[in-house]
Amino acid sequence: MKKLLSILTMLVLVIAVSVGCSSKQQNTATDKSDNNTKKNADVLVVNKDKKEIKMFAEVNGKYFTESTRHGVVFKDGSNGEKSVLRGLANQIDFYDALISIGAKPGNNIKMTDMDKGVKVQGSKLNVFVTWEGLGKEIPFNDIISSSDPRPMNIRFGGNLENAKAKNTGCILCLDSCAVGITSNASYETGASKTVKFYGKKDVLPKDGTKVTVIFRLAE
Amino acid sequence: MNVFRLLYNSFIWGILISILAFQSEWLEMRVNIGVFIPIVIVLCLIVGTLLKKLGKGHLLHLNLTATIINVIACAIISLVVLGMERIQVVPASIVREGMKVTNISFDSINIILLLILIVGLILCFFGRDGIKIKNIFRRTKGKALCILIIVCLYLLVPPIKSNVNQAISVLKTVDVNAAREYILSFGIWAPVVSFLLMILQSVVAPLPAFIITFANAGLFGWVKGAILSWSSAMAGAALCYYIAKLLGRNVVQKLTSRTALEKVDEFFEKYGKYAVLIARLLPFISFDIVSYAAGLTSMNFWSFFVATGIGQLPATIVYSYIGGMLTGTVKTFVIGLLMLFAVSTLIVLLKKMWNDKQKAKEIA
Numbered sequence: 006m007k008k009l010l011s012i013l014t015m016l017v018l019v020i021a022v023s024v025g026c027s028s029k030q031q032n033t034a035t036d037k038s039d040n041n042t043k044k045n046a047d048v049l050v051v052n053k054d055k056k057e058i059k060m061f062a063e064v065n066g067k068y069f070t071e072s073t074r075h076g077v078v079f080k081d082g083s084n085g086e087k088s089v090l091r092g093l094a095n096q097i098d099f100y101d102a103l104i105s106i107g108a109k110p111g112n113n114i115k116m117t118d119m120d121k122g123v124k125v126q127g128s129k130l131n132v133f134v135t136w137e138g139l140g141k142e143i144p145f146n147d148i149i150s151s152s153d154p155r156p157m158n159i160r161f162g163g164n165l166e167n168a169k170a171k172n173t174g175c176i177l178c179l180d181s182c183a184v185g186i187t188s189n190a191s192y193e194t195g196a197s198k199t200v201k202f203y204g205k206k207d208v209l210p211k212d213g214t215k216v217t218v219i220f221r222l223a224e
Numbered sequence: 225m226n227v228f229r230l231l232y233n234s235f236i237w238g239i240l241i242s243i244l245a246f247q248s249e250w251l252e253m254r255v256n257i258g259v260f261i262p263i264v265i266v267l268c269l270i271v272g273t274l275l276k277k278l279g280k281g282h283l284l285h286l287n288l289t290a291t292i293i294n295v296i297a298c299a300i301i302s303l304v305v306l307g308m309e310r311i312q313v314v315p316a317s318i319v320r321e322g323m324k325v326t327n328i329s330f331d332s333i334n335i336i337l338l339l340i341l342i343v344g345l346i347l348c349f350f351g352r353d354g355i356k357i358k359n360i361f362r363r364t365k366g367k368a369l370c371i372l373i374i375v376c377l378y379l380l381v382p383p384i385k386s387n388v389n390q391a392i393s394v395l396k397t398v399d400v401n402a403a404r405e406y407i408l409s410f411g412i413w414a415p416v417v418s419f420l421l422m423i424l425q426s427v428v429a430p431l432p433a434f435i436i437t438f439a440n441a442g443l444f445g446w447v448k449g450a451i452l453s454w455s456s457a458m459a460g461a462a463l464c465y466y467i468a469k470l471l472g473r474n475v476v477q478k479l480t481s482r483t484a485l486e487k488v489d490e491f492f493e494k495y496g497k498y499a500v501l502i503a504r505l506l507p508f509i510s511f512d513i514v515s516y517a518a519g520l521t522s523m524n525f526w527s528f529f530v531a532t533g534i535g536q537l538p539a540t541i542v543y544s545y546i547g548g549m550l551t552g553t554v555k556t557f558v559i560g561l562l563m564l565f566a567v568s569t570l571i572v573l574l575k576k577m578w579n580d581k582q583k584a585k586e587i588a
Contacts, residue, residue, distance in 0.1 A: 071317075212330055
């Protein structure tokens, strides 16, 4: 028992160290901004000529059987595990990328509008998904099933301040949203309380597969 | 009250409660459901401790029958709530989100959960109501079973095999930067991974420990890095000591003569802590070999543990503080200083041996 206590004491010590170490690590990570910029360039590719942004993401197989209102969320956001696709680029860089290709944010939804049935405004985006071996791009609409199917209408909602404040990581929401950088204007705010969205298991590759999400500014 | 059985049962309850909480879409969208598991375990431990202090530990008496019924009942409830398709995904996704390990597949997590359930239930056979674990491992079959379980875990659980292989390949490169990048790639789990790496290098003796010590200092600062390196090396040393004691002592008894072993045992009982302390201070003596060797003797665990703790402290602090700058004259100076400490300890040891010998002569 005493020997077990000694090992447990050491484990507690390590946990205590790790609590402190995590904050040090965050500082270390913040200091290495050059590295972060480089790494982000690997997961977010902007083509200003084509007015297109490619973002790498991973399939989250949980939402083949469970419903969600999140299409794409940055993995390190608080909602990182709550979306059909786990985005590898963060929402702030994604916002900046959309601005750089000439998209205009709607910024028409406040937090108080989230249960008032408001539809998101902003530049229209055509969104596609592809992955290795598929050989083509398929519309984002085709990877999501809904209990109330409607054609997808993705808009650049903006919401930069809310996105920074909440840090949910939301990149593409499946109904209109005051936090997501882009969201689906086909469904008004609060629609997800009654409408269920799922990832299509027969269309998407298996859980964990890397995919590319392509956002193109619609003419 | 059997602590292991309480831990095991509260883990089962934690899984069930998190599955039930998962059913609330409102909660699932807003909360990391995985945290329910450790919360339930901690609460059960607190309640168990309080009940025991109040003399009512029997209320939470989880004998073998109660444990089996608990496992079956929780499994049935989970199956009814989730159905066959969702039960293959939901518990694994809860654990994955709780531990923030997104690169492990549901299948691998399900295998690990199943192993925990089965092995935990088997271990629940041991304890006050049944066979004692240490008696099992005294016999050859028990030792073989232990080795077989470890080998099977390595061969049959892909995440364990791939992570162990990757860790060994990183350490084999003897590259501090590679070790740092590897540890840092685990995000918030970096300190835990570093701890486990140090234990791995203790067990697999040829792998170098100073790489991990340098990496810890670079990642966490020299003070926190030194604490992490020191504590993880202590855990590794204890593990090596017990591996040798459980698996090797009988072999040593068969390979050596009774008289020689009695002499060695006598030496280590009296002076073992000095010998370990000297060995720890000298940087060119393998840390892991000393731990294994101590376990083969009859040296008391606490003497070994304290001597290891004190002996490895100067080197750990120096390696952490100076790190990669330990070259040239600095290196010579530091090694000279450590040898000075070792020689001083040797002098104390020899004096003690001399005094003991004189006392024995006087008594005779």
